[in-house]
Amino acid sequence: MDTWKAFEANELTHSAAHHLVAIYDVGQDYGGWARVSDIARQLNITRGSVSINLRALKRRALVQTDDHRLVKLTDEGLRAARAVMAKRVLVVTFLSEVLGVPADQAEIDSCKIEHLVSDETGHRLAQFLRFVSSDGEAAELLGRFQRFRCRCPKSADCGLCKGRCLVDELKRAI
Amino acid sequence: MIAAHIRTAAPVTASLDDLIDDLNSLMAEEAEASLRYFQMRFRVRGRGRQEAEHFFEEALKETLDHANEVAAQIKALGRIPKLRVQLALEGSPIQAADALAEALDVEQQALTAYEDFLPRTAGHPELEAFIARQVATETEHVRELRRLLDATSNLTLLKRASSEGA
Secondary structure, three states: OOHHHHHHOOOOOHHHHHHHHHHHHHHHHHOOOEOHHHHHHHHOOOHHHHHHHHHHHHHOOOEEEOOOOOEEEOHHHHHHHHHHHHHHHHHHHHHHHHOOOOHHHHHHHHHHHOOOOOHHHHHHHHHHHHHHHHOHHHHHHHHHHHHOOOOOOOHHHOOOOOOOOHHHHHHHHO | OHHHHOOOOOOOOOOHHHHHHHHHHHHHHHHHHHHHHHHHOOOEEOOOHHHHHHHHHHHHHHHHHHHHHHHHHHHHOOOOOOOOOOOOOOOOOEEHHHHHHHHHHHHHHHHHHHHHHHHHHOOOHHHHHHHHHHHHHHHHHHHHHHHHHHHHHHHHHHHHHHHHHO
16 A cells, blocks of 8 residues: 555645644734744744745635735634644643653644544544543553553564564664 | 734833844744755746846845844854755745745745844844834745735736737
């Protein structure tokens, strides 16, 4: 399956997602309008870079500009920004509250993947989080997982690793 | 609401640290533009390519000179310039008119950055004079670039019209 090709053709790049969210954040107090200089400050990049990146977003009708060169999300841009922000919260919550990843690491990892998670996966993730927080047995299972400390069997006998120890490979990668 | 975004030209007393931060940002704008123009020369295609290549050839030197001059201002204020540039430039071909339009965006942002900074230089006459000169220079650049872009776009339109008429 050519998943990597789909990954490269992803409709929203990491940079685009960050620009949309920055425009949303900066524009909140100004009726949605944001200055390029404030977007640049928010993203810690130059105004020149922002203006070049905005050209691509404008071509895709995700942002609009006015005569003062202020920038605003279009309805489609707003939808995309909100979807990215929602997925960020879902992924952070999943990583920190379900997997027990430290909060700052959960933020970093979420930032890397928030724009790549499909709407469908985001939806299922939301359902899963609702499930573990509302169902008593699920919450108990989650508690058991969080207390669980991995004691690996021989990798040949392991239902997860099937002959090659994934935990060892992760340790070697660090 | 929108008007609140537009910074007034009233002088603002800025701390030295703030001035240096702003100067480092201006230097980054110039240095980054220089790198963009350096690479853009090799991407340009289509009508007006030669003129655009010539523009980028000159612009890359000029923006680097500007970065150098901003760095000299930082040094004159007793600090060492800090340069932070994050850039990954694609190698895809680009039509001359599109390349010049991108450059116009970059130059326009540089001009606005100098204009925004000018009121904050109050109390530093040499710096103020330098930034005022930069505003004048960048204003002229934007004007020239607009003329070049218009000429290139007209060439492209003429080409399209003649090929449609054929």
